[in-house]
Amino acid sequence: MATYQLDITREHCPMTFVKTKIQLSKLNSGDLLEVFLTEGEPLTNVPKSSTEQGYTVLEVSHVKDNIHKVLIQK
Amino acid sequence: MDFTEDQIQRYSRHILLQDVGPEGQEKISQAKVLMVGAGGLGAPAALYLAAAGVGTIGIIDGDVVDLSNLQRQIIHFTPDVGKAKVTSAQEKINLLNPDVRVEVYPYLLNASNALEIIGKYDFVVDGTDNFPVKFLINDACVLAGKPFSHGGILRFQGQTMTWLPGHACYRCVFQAPPPPNLVPTCSEAGVLGAIAGMLGTIQAAEALKFITGVGELLTDRLLTFDARSMEFRNVKVKSNAHCGVCGEHPTILQPEDYAQATCELKQT
Numbered sequence: 001m002a003t004y005q006l007d008i009t010r011e012h013c014p015m016t017f018v019k020t021k022i023q024l025s026k027l028n029s030g031d032l033l034e035v036f037l038t039e040g041e042p043l044t045n046v047p048k049s050s051t052e053q054g055y056t057v058l059e060v061s062h063v064k065d066n067i068h069k070v071l072i073q074k
Numbered sequence: 075m076d077f078t079e080d081q082i083q084r085y086s087r088h089i090l091l092q093d094v095g096p097e098g099q100e101k102i103s104q105a106k107v108l109m110v111g112a113g114g115l116g117a118p119a120a121l122y123l124a125a126a127g128v129g130t131i132g133i134i135d136g137d138v139v140d141l142s143n144l145q146r147q148i149i150h151f152t153p154d155v156g157k158a159k160v161t162s163a164q165e166k167i168n169l170l171n172p173d174v175r176v177e178v179y180p181y182l183l184n185a186s187n188a189l190e191i192i193g194k195y196d197f198v199v200d201g202t203d204n205f206p207v208k209f210l211i212n213d214a215c216v217l218a219g220k221p222f223s224h225g226g227i228l229r230f231q232g233q234t235m236t237w238l239p240g241h242a243c244y245r246c247v248f249q250a251p252p253p254p255n256l257v258p259t260c261s262e263a264g265v266l267g268a269i270a271g272m273l274g275t276i277q278a279a280e281a282l283k284f285i286t287g288v289g290e291l292l293t294d295r296l297l298t299f300d301a302r303s304m305e306f307r308n309v310k311v312k313s314n315a316h317c318g319v320c321g322e323h324p325t326i327l328q329p330e331d332y333a334q335a336t337c338e339l340k341q342t
């Protein structure tokens with residue numbers, strides 16, 4: 001089980017979740033993805049969309065300033 | 075497959091769909107679809123399949139663009155009048171999506187070339203406007219085990235069904251081409267242009283569903299609509315044990331050419 005990282009702090013909706021999905025598609029089942037994103041739309045929608053599409057959101061944590069980290073398991 | 079940044083942008087609305095996603099988009103990118111006819115149905119179908127990023131689109135059509143085509147064949151533009159339809163369609167597809175490889179066949183599909191051409195593709199879209207070729211496509215696809223979408227339009231009405239091996243074929247339902255004298259002549263056969271878009275777009279959606287494995291295809295049912303009432307109906311259809319091509323004792327073992335109504339031969 002490996003852990004990967006993805007920075008989508010510069011992306012806007014819907015590319016935030018598009019980039020997340022592309023990265024998740026490359027993972028094996030059980031692998032973890034740490035997604036770094038900003039407050040507002042990305043923080044609201046990426047965890048929600050990930051859950052809706054069958055991935056498991058394990059944790060959402062504040063990193064610094066307006067950057068947050070979402071830990072998703074495939 | 076690693077998508078380029080441009081491809082991620084271009085296909086983002088497919089990638090967002092749970093049932094398509096990056097995996098489905100990759101299947102679309104590797105798929106090969108043959109359009110038989112670049113007319114009323116083939117025009118919208120080819121545009122949507124090109125926009126979707128279908129890897130290879132084959133187009134077979136022996137006609138040139140006529141001014142009377144432009145009312146519904148939206149892949150052809152006014153300056154294209156006189157140009158081969160396959161060339162006109164190829165140019166628009168290249169402009170719309172350079173990812174797509176286009177293979178053109180500037181002649182009619184017939185009994186001697188059908189199996190060889192359809193054999194190169196994963197899915198066939200029947201966008202033709204006459205019964206003999208519709209039966210030829212059905213027979214060739216059934217004989218080759220090649221999934222295809224049947225489509226037909228007339229006046230305000232459209233009908234379509236999808237065939238996969240093991241399901242009812244077009245001939246199971248309609249048996250044989252009508253005698254040429256019973257086919258509407260060109261002067262009787264007007265069509266509301268937008269109907270072509272409705273039906274061809276349904277066919278493109280079926281092709282994409284087949285490629286991605288999403289949902290239930292229009293197998294063993296005929297979808298019909300009448301734009302005057304805008305009512306859509308699904309008519310259940312069954313495999314026919316007496317079908318000439320897929321029945322218990324098939325009589326059609328090779329594709330056959332049928333006589334065409336004279337008006338259709340002018341290809342105007």
Ligand SMILES: [Zn+2]
Binds near residue numbers: 317319
């Ligand atoms: Zn049959």
